[in-house]
Amino acid sequence: MKRKPKRKELGFITQVEMSKPKTKLVYWFMFAILMVISLCMIVPALWILVSGFKDTEEFLRVPPTLVPQSFHPEKIKYVWEKFDYVLYFKNTFVLAAGTILFTIVLNGLAGYVLSRLKPRGSRAVFTMIVLLMMIPGTVSMVPLYMTICDFPYLHFSMLNSYTALWIMAGANCFNILIFKSFFDSLPKAYIEAAQIDGYNNLQIFYKIIIPLSVPVIMTISILTFNASWGDFLFPYLILTDKKMYTISIFLFRNKSGSYPIDIYMIMLTLSILPPAIIFVFLQKHIIGGMTLGGIKE
Amino acid sequence: MKTKVQGTAGLKQYGKRGSMMLFRDAGAWLLLLPTIIIIYFFTVRPIIIGLWYSMHEMQGFTPKMFVGFENYKRVLADTQFLKTLMNTVLYVVWSFVIGFVPPILTAILLNEMIHCSGWFKFSIYFPTIVPTVAATMLWYYMYLPDSSGLLNTVLLKLGAEPQGWLQNSVLTIPLIVIMSTWKGCGSTMILYLAALQGVNQELYEAAIIDGAGFTKRIIHITMPQIMGITILNAVRQIINVFQIMTEPLTMTGGGPDGASMSMALWGYKSAFIEFNTGTSLAIGAITFAILIVLTMFYFYAESKVD
Numbered sequence: 355m356k357r358k359p360k361r362k363e364l365g366f367i368t369q370v371e372m373s374k375p376k377t378k379l380v381y382w383f384m385f386a387i388l389m390v391i392s393l394c395m396i397v398p399a400l401w402i403l404v405s406g407f408k409d410t411e412e413f414l415r416v417p418p419t420l421v422p423q424s425f426h427p428e429k430i431k432y433v434w435e436k437f438d439y440v441l442y443f444k445n446t447f448v449l450a451a452g453t454i455l456f457t458i459v460l461n462g463l464a465g466y467v468l469s470r471l472k473p474r475g476s477r478a479v480f481t482m483i484v485l486l487m488m489i490p491g492t493v494s495m496v497p498l499y500m501t502i503c504d505f506p507y508l509h510f511s512m513l514n515s516y517t518a519l520w521i522m523a524g525a526n527c528f529n530i531l532i533f534k535s536f537f538d539s540l541p542k543a544y545i546e547a548a549q550i551d552g553y554n555n556l557q558i559f560y561k562i563i564i565p566l567s568v569p570v571i572m573t574i575s576i577l578t579f580n581a582s583w584g585d586f587l588f589p590y591l592i593l594t595d596k597k598m599y600t601i602s603i604f605l606f607r608n609k610s611g612s613y614p615i616d617i618y619m620i621m622l623t624l625s626i627l628p629p630a631i632i633f634v635f636l637q638k639h640i641i642g643g644m645t646l647g648g649i650k651e
Numbered sequence: 652m653k654t655k656v657q658g659t660a661g662l663k664q665y666g667k668r669g670s671m672m673l674f675r676d677a678g679a680w681l682l683l684l685p686t687i688i689i690i691y692f693f694t695v696r697p698i699i700i701g702l703w704y705s706m707h708e709m710q711g712f713t714p715k716m717f718v719g720f721e722n723y724k725r726v727l728a729d730t731q732f733l734k735t736l737m738n739t740v741l742y743v744v745w746s747f748v749i750g751f752v753p754p755i756l757t758a759i760l761l762n763e764m765i766h767c768s769g770w771f772k773f774s775i776y777f778p779t780i781v782p783t784v785a786a787t788m789l790w791y792y793m794y795l796p797d798s799s800g801l802l803n804t805v806l807l808k809l810g811a812e813p814q815g816w817l818q819n820s821v822l823t824i825p826l827i828v829i830m831s832t833w834k835g836c837g838s839t840m841i842l843y844l845a846a847l848q849g850v851n852q853e854l855y856e857a858a859i860i861d862g863a864g865f866t867k868r869i870i871h872i873t874m875p876q877i878m879g880i881t882i883l884n885a886v887r888q889i890i891n892v893f894q895i896m897t898e899p900l901t902m903t904g905g906g907p908d909g910a911s912m913s914m915a916l917w918g919y920k921s922a923f924i925e926f927n928t929g930t931s932l933a934i935g936a937i938t939f940a941i942l943i944v945l946t947m948f949y950f951y952a953e954s955k956v957d
Contacts, residue, residue: 365763365847366855366868380865381763388760389767391753392774395833399777401801402789464686473679479687486694488949490942492894492915493935494697496922497704500712501697524689555675584782586897591923602784606901609788615799619792622785629780634773641772641841 399626406619433620437604443628446600449589450582452520457578458571460524465533466563470545471555480534487527499591514595519588529574536570537563572639580629601625702939705932712928722933731909731917738824739893739914739938745825746892747885750832755881757836758843759873776837783834787901790830791817794902817903820910827898827911839884846880847873886949890942914938 371377409424433439467473468480491498502518503511512518544566548558586602593603605625608618633640705722707714726732761771778786793801794816803813817823854872863871896915899905905912905920914934922931 367763384760388771392771395778396774460686463682467679467683471679473676488946490939493701493939496931497697497701522693525693580780586784602782605784625785626781633780
């Protein structure tokens with residue numbers, strides 16, 4: 355992992371200037387702006403969190419309370435048991451896990467081939483991937499749905515199964531390019547040293563490339579988990595069986611007024627919880643990882 | 652040991668090496684094959700048959716008859732067309748008015764912070780991890796027209812009249828854009844932050860010697876250094892916002908009275924709610940054509956930047 359540079363090696367205010375009162379004023383002014391921005395970002399999420407835990411009487415009070423006076427954490431248990439959250443969580447985890455697996459194996463492999471092995475003609479594949487990344491998906495929504503309903507030539511359906519969603523992760527051109535540029539940035543010296551030591555390509559891959567790729571694999575896994583956890587359109591189109599619902603489909607299908615707002619708030623809070631926990635613990639891999647060598651898209 | 656083919660020793664074994672290369676190439680292509688097959692069936696082929704079927708009369712999801720540009724004519728003659736296209740352009744315009752500066756500003760400020768930079772990164776990136784449907788519903792409840800919405804709560808506290816928010820057809824697009832700015836700001840900011848960390852510190856030191864103040868440093872050093880990524884993000888933003896769909900679908904369903912309907916949402920509704928697949932494909936193809944032009948501009952911009 356690339357360490358965060360020690361402060362004031364970067365930025366337009368230099369270390370020396372920081373002792374001047376005028377600079378300090380500018381600095382704290384900037385700090386204040388940033389604080390306002392960060393509060394704007396966090397308050398909406400905080401608001402659903404606290405207002406869901408109010409009791410119903412307080413929730414409906416006019417004028418409403420900004421700072422809650424009642425706190426009922428037991429409502430979370432009520433919601434968890436009333437709805438089949440275990441199932442929705444399990445489904446979404448299964449969807450995300452498979453997507454991560456396909457992403458890492460297929461996109462990683464493709465990135466490796468394009469970066470290191472470079473068979474003759476692979477340059478064309480690379481160009482195609484770069485082009486496809488920019489091609490809009492507007493015209494392919496319906497045909498993609500048709501492909502999933504009735505796969506061309508083989509005529510089988512992938513409706514109500516996660517297979518199609520997993521497989522589609524293999525076509526993620528963006529991740530392929532991230533992997534490629536990461537492998538491009540690996541120092542050649544390691545590989546040359548291994549070749550001199552008599553390692554073959556397979557050994558180089560297992561003993562050199564994979565251990566070195568742990569950071570990029572971590573970052574892409576987490577980003578894929580978040581994307582997959584929140585994925586909506588195609589899961590919604592494909593998974594019509596209630597037993598297959600992911601958390602987003604469940605939220606969407608119950609959105610308009612079927613439940614009291616405070617209960618819906620708790621439903622929202624629960625859906626944010628898993629990615630939020632992962633984010634809190636693995637934040638470094640996301641934010642550090644995106645600035646990692648070469649990943650600037 | 653015989654795998655060591657180095658320098659001139661390798662040239663003598665040219666024939667053997669050639670066949671090894673061929674073998675190696677075949678192996679490499681084999682590793683690439685699953686990806687190519689998936690990309691063909693799930694990306695390339697849908698685009699091609701989408702464009703082809705858009706010229707067919709569709710019955711459900713099966714093409715019946717080649718009709719040329721009939722579907723297109725129907726879409727272009729629809730009274731909804733111009734309004735929806737204008738709405739989509741409005742989404743893009745508002746996304747620039749509201750959403751373009753915040754990531755740049757936050758990145759520049761954050762790059763200077765010694766205090767609480769961990770907290771800032773956490774709080775600004777946090778909305779990015781909220782699932783789209785949860786984020787849209789969260790804001791839907793913030794914009795709730797009765798007194799329980801957060802914005803109306805604040806207005807009531809200040810003694811003002813509660814507003815209709817999303818139900819006000821003038822406000823609905825900017826309000827949806829505010830929501831997506833909230834959600835997207837963090838990940839864009841990270842890109843700018845990465846670019847800022849690549850700025851050569853010596854440039855600033857040279858500027859200080861020349862007596863340049865903070866503003867001058869930002870205008871003459873910081874901004875030109877991140878200009879490349881700024882242009883790329885701008886073009887990418889146009890392309891992405893032009894395809895906006897889930898946000899209006901969950902927040903307003905395209906309402907009130909079509910005021911927040913976007914091209915992509917129209918395409919979705921034609922196919923999966925009204926089952927006019929042909930219409931949907933024609934809408935998709937028209938959006939596709941517009942976006943291809945914009946994408947070509949993107950590549951032009953990118954080649955200029957590089």
